[in-house]
Amino acid sequence: MNENPDTPGEDEAREVGVGPWEGPWPRGGHYDPALLADGDRRNVVDRYRYWRREAIVADLDTVRHPFHVAVENWSHDFNIGSVVRTANAFGCAAVHIVGRRRWNRRGAMVTDRYQHVHHHPGTGALVAWAAERGLPLIGVDNLPGAVPLETYPLPREAVLVFGQEGPGLSEEVRSVCRAVLSIAQFGSTRSINAGAAAAIAMHAWVRAHVFDQELQETVTPPGVS
Template identity: 65%
Template sequence: MTEPELPVERPAHGVGPHPEPWPDDPRLDPELLREGDARNVVDRYRYWSMAAIVADLDERRHPFHVAIENWQHDMNIGSIVRTANAFLAAEVHIVGRRRWNKRGAMVTDRYQHVRHHESVAELVEFARARGLTIVAVDNVEGSRPVDARPLPERCLLLFGQEGPGLSAEALAAASEVVEIRQFGSTRSMNAGAAAAVVMHEWVRVHAASAGAS
């Protein structure tokens, strides 16, 4: 009696080994072609090397930057980096402590440019040198709804920490302060969720016609 054929094991995510002969494309990684590609990347980047993916992203990055104050080792920074990658931000800037919890980034920091600044003053110098308008995100007195008028195309979106929000120095450095419209009882929403809303607002205004990559 013939034993039943067992199913071929495939990665939980992604694709298995590429059938031979392999494509003649310098962007492809031989190890991924041989072993399969289980990374959390869109289909167009299957089997591409990390360097090739970053190079391609660099050709298409949007002109907005994202910055997060990191005085208390905020656990949300990883998820903000992941969202910045999803919306193709030019760079992510960590202000304050250099070390940050990367778990929430789900290795997207390998594809996203991340720069460290010791202080808010150093971040402001960077923004001014590149003609970026600093837009602080915090629900403080004088802030305006983020969807009330378009965000600047070339801007640096500055986020604070979970709980205390932005520092006084960061608020003073901003050209404008925006907030997200809320209707419930909580004073504020999760910092990672707030960053996603504001980044999507930038994309809705400036890049929606481009569609998904």
């Protein structure tokens, strides 16, 4: 029995997702017959209910933003799963794992199925990949001499690079970044974890290149630049 009236009991908890499709099935190659028959309990927005995974990825590829995120992974950083999940939420083009190939997927909450994730064995490989595409590397770490993220004009196309929990950005990565940005903090802790830092930095990019652009389009009359 649930003794706390303010806490829903197990049988009262909201069920995630939707059950089997009711009525005639919708038409379209993007629908998954198994999901239509059995229900869709996945961690996806309502727009993608009953869609095949491949169809969801293809649709996301048409609207992903042109920024990438890279994370150093030299000792199996448990924050990487959280970074991948956040990257998916913010429409990141891709996540790049630098160092060890294996990473803890638990924190990704299965979002890695819909998010492009690439592996680079070392910093040099990431640098070469970014150089081929003209993408600057922007490090994020609270280091002496770092520029405040809050005032830095983030490039529209770039790779936001994060170090692993504890040591932060490696010296090798710092040396190849166009800039290293710090996140304003006001408490006693020396730093926040990589997952939180990545979320803040990605949201800063969204504010700069999605909301500011929408605002400009709203206040600027047609034909005026």
